[in-house]
Amino acid sequence: MCGRFTLHHDKEEIIERFGVQETLFELTPRFNIAPTQQVAGICQEAKRMLTAYKWGLVPSWANDPQIGSKMINARAETLAEKPSFKKSLLTKRCLIPSDGFYEWKQEGKTKTPVYVRMKNQSLFAFAGLWEEWKSQDNTVLRTCTIITVEPNALIRNIHHRMAVILPRELESIWLDPSLKDLDKLLGMLRPYSADEMELFAVNKTVNSTSFDNPECIKPLSEEQKLPIQETLW
16 A cells, blocks of 8 residues: 655645646645645646545545545556446546555554655656545535555565556656556556665655655664554544
8 A cells, every 4th residue: 555655845846847837736745745735746638637525535425524534545457347446547546656665564463654755866756546526505625545555675674566557658658637547547556666666664754644854764783673562543
């Protein structure tokens, strides 16, 4: 799964990297982004826009928006079958920019937070879906989910799922609103190359969503790697 991530690169770097033409979301450096919070997303409509989504997809037909807290991730293997995701897969795809994410390595009762990023510390994009939900008073809520697949060799030792990171050459194809070919879309959803990624243990304070500063991604020394038994959130 993907339950926490970071986006701390400068706004200008993000805009340039992803070819953003219009910005509708004021970015600030984030080191511990959590479900139900506002996240940056990139979609392609008349322009390529950087906008805000609440993390946790709420289908347009849902009666209660609280369902979104249970839909922060969507399994690639069942996207085309699930009513919650099939329509979005065809018509509402997005990129979720990031520069790293967290997983928790469990050994017995001990859970150690681990930060995963590219070896060159570059920006990348998760494959995402978004939706628009309207309340009875026509208040609009835009939400998103991050797609997951089987893990690559690096993540396999930590978790049984990982977020889909799209290769750069597939990002524009994924965003193309004219693309409706399910086989082609699903074929893009693969584990990212482990050779380009690295991971390291970080401080257990990242378990708390209130802890959001550069210390979150600071590698621990061997002496600091203490047992972690708290609830993650």
